[in-house]
Amino acid sequence: MKDDTILWQVRHFVYAHFADTTHPPSVEETASHFNISAEEAGELYKELHNRHSFFLEPETLTMRMANPFSGIPTDFKVHANGKTYFANCAWDMLGIPAALHCDAVIDAVCTESNESIQLEVKDGKVTNSELLVHFPLPFSRWYDDLVFT
Amino acid sequence: MLLFQSEEWIDKWCKRNNLERGEILTIDQVWELSKLWYHNRLSVDFHGRSTEQVAEVFRQAGLKSKFWYL
Numbered sequence: 001m002k003d004d005t006i007l008w009q010v011r012h013f014v015y016a017h018f019a020d021t022t023h024p025p026s027v028e029e030t031a032s033h034f035n036i037s038a039e040e041a042g043e044l045y046k047e048l049h050n051r052h053s054f055f056l057e058p059e060t061l062t063m064r065m066a067n068p069f070s071g072i073p074t075d076f077k078v079h080a081n082g083k084t085y086f087a088n089c090a091w092d093m094l095g096i097p098a099a100l101h102c103d104a105v106i107d108a109v110c111t112e113s114n115e116s117i118q119l120e121v122k123d124g125k126v127t128n129s130e131l132l133v134h135f136p137l138p139f140s141r142w143y144d145d146l147v148f149t
Numbered sequence: 150m151l152l153f154q155s156e157e158w159i160d161k162w163c164k165r166n167n168l169e170r171g172e173i174l175t176i177d178q179v180w181e182l183s184k185l186w187y188h189n190r191l192s193v194d195f196h197g198r199s200t201e202q203v204a205e206v207f208r209q210a211g212l213k214s215k216f217w218y219l
Binding site for chain 2: 008009010012015016019021051052053064067068076089090091092093094095097098099100101102108109110111112113115117119121126128129131133134135136137138139140145
């Protein structure tokens with residue numbers, strides 16, 4: 001990739017779009033924003049995927065994750081800044097208010113009991129301190145299968 | 150990374166899925182890790198982290214077991 005400047009601008013645009021709208025921009029929206037072709041935008045998406053900046057669905061240009069944001073509905077709903085985001089996992093549900101630097105109310109589910117859980121990030125602290133997060137794989141294996149991780 | 154109400158539920162989940170226990174963090178620990186990991190994610194200057202930078206985040210979050218080795 002010759003021009004990393006536009007690469008990082010695209011990464012920033014994707015994240016800003018997620019923060020503003022709660023969903024990822026399509027390749028066409030990104031192409032239009034930067035006044036480039038959809039093919040060029042697609043190549044930039046693939047490069048950013050390869051660099052782990054965000055993650056595309058296999059063999060597509062559809063964005064699955066720009067951590068902490070999820071491109072698809074999940075069990076981790078984060079209400080923040082008057083919007084509702086989906087997070088990828090129990091870590092990312094806290095990653096959203098951390099990334100947005102704001103309070104949040106989070107609707108989640110206990111993975112095994114299936115009980116609904118609501119927690120809150122308020123004034124820099126998180127409620128429900130009895131809750132636990134299980135990391136099934138060591139860091140060295142996180143990128144082997146990111147969806148499972 | 151999955152959310153649980155107690156270690157008992159984690160053990161049930163691991164047994165049901167035939168998986169070893171991984172690492173368990175409290176929600177407060179995960180919040181501290183989240184702030185370190187994601188605070189600058191929306192910045193135009195964030196281009197990812199080197200291995201050394203990742204290790205430093207884990208160190209600052211107090212995650213020092215082998216599980217977090219790179």
